[in-house]
Amino acid sequence: MTTVADREILLVLSGDGPPSKAFAAPLAACALAIVRQTELADARLAAARGVVTTMHLDQVDFVRRSAALEAFFDRGGRLAFMGHLARPFLPQLASFVPLGAGRRADFALAALGEHFVFDGVDRARLETRRGVAGFYGRGHAPIPPGGRALTGLGPGASPIDWIWERPGGGAILMHAGNDLWTVCDDASVNVALAERIVAWCSGATT
Secondary structure, three states, rough: OOOHOOOOOEEOOOOOOOOOHHHHHHHHHHOOOOHHHOOOOOOHHHHHEEEEOOOOOOOOHHHHHHHHHHHHHHHOEEEEEEOOOOOOOOOOOOOEEOOOOOOOOHHHEEEOOOOHHHOOOHHHOEEOOOOOOOOOEEEOOOOOOEEEEEEEOOOOOOEEEEEEEOOOOOOEEEEOOOOOHHOOOOOHHHHHHHHHHHHHHHHOOO
């Protein structure tokens, strides 16, 4: 009998390149499995415990997998979604809202809520990379009813990061920007974010 603890955490790669080095530890510990999106069977997706996607996800393909995704969430699956949501794959989700041209102040980040993944991470350290603002993200995805904002972007604190516990089961951790494990100049912060995302997908909350 397969238990929740036995189910896989999948890192879905939508290109031909290697996984980020930020995932080296969970991959070495067999706590994370790599799967190319073109080779991902719906049955494996539906049976997974957690799924991590990248900003390069083929969202048209994910929309086609709505039945497998529903089954995944119904079993309590957790999805860490990175990037601009252009093709909502659940009826409660809404498309990405771009920021526009943006001034420096429009890229300011504010902590709006606590979450295991961001615990102890100073959002201000994520505002720039190599001195350039806007790398963290340039817009937001509207929060579904019942969701909770984690990070706000700009003077209006638009929710670029949020968590949504789906009423029917499962959860989504949304980051509407570049892959979280690439946003900081400090590699140790990127590694910590990647490892915490995997841990959250496995069920961790602290």
